[in-house]
Amino acid sequence: MKSVKGHLRNRLVKARKKSAGQANIWLFYSFKLDADVPIIGDLEMLYWVSELETQPQVRRFTMEHEVEISLEELGDSFEEITVTRVEHIDGSIEFHQVASKQHDSFEKVSVPVRYKIENRIEKSHLVVIPAARLKAFSKSSLSFWLKVIAFVSQVRGYDLRYEMGQVGTSISICGDGTIETLLESLSITDPALAVGAVCRSVLQGNIIVDGLRSFGRNTRWRTP
Structure with a gap:
């Protein structure tokens, strides 16, 4: 049986920029980038929602990023691959790839790598997200988070x-509750701005929600 590194090595080939082909094309507003993000294919859309936009520890990301990496601890063997470059709020960098084929495993695989940047070599991790994990997210939580993202999109530029x-004052005083009671505690006259501020707080991780069923006034929240 091949090792995880062996399987990954077989996948490390120079990739072209993604072509839409027959795949669905999505256009979403990303609060993290403050820009519209074009997304090609359903799996990439699920990946963007579950692993990037709704993860508070992710600061920024670059999709279709080309990087030279090596799975070896030493040596000059590097290969160029196309990844999503993920920058975390602590400054660390990861490279993500989505495994498009269906696998039984739901767990992400993270492998240490070295990568070239400018005139130096740095250490990071290559993270592979299996299709099974994304499809499970689609069934359990996709509609919830798309609604949160939509409310944030409505107040873009404000x-x-x-x-x-x-919102920060109210959540520090209350500690937990429902979205309805949180909105009622705010001195904000425009309801759209109030909901938008609450949803921004959710994406920033200032409010923890369960992410199941449909996001609404009965959704429960708590402080981290």
Whole structure:
């Protein structure tokens, strides 16, 4: 049986920029990038929602990023692959690939790698996300998070410092509750701005929600 490294080595080939072909094409607003993000294919859409946009530890990301990496601890053997470059809020970098074929495993596989950047070599991890994990997310939580993202998209471009301050004060006082009681505690006249500020707080990780069923006024929240 081949090792995980052996399987990954077989996948490390130079990739072209993705072509749409017959795949669905999506266009979503990303709060993390403050820009519209074109996404090709259903699996990539599920990956973007579950592993990037809704993960508070992710600061920024670059899809279709080409990088030279090596699975070896030493040596000059590097291969160029296409990945999603993920920058975390702690400054660490990961490279992600989606395994498009269906596998039984739901767990992500993370392998240490070296990569070239400018004139130096740094260490990171290559993370492979299996299709089974993304399809399970689609059944359990996709509609919930798409609704949160949609509310955030509706207030794009707004300066919500006042509204975010209101939400921060309320969650520090209350500690937990429902979205309805949280909204009722806010001194914000425009309901769209209030909901948008709450949903921004969710994406930032200031509010923890269960991410199941449909997001709405009965959704429960708590502080981290």
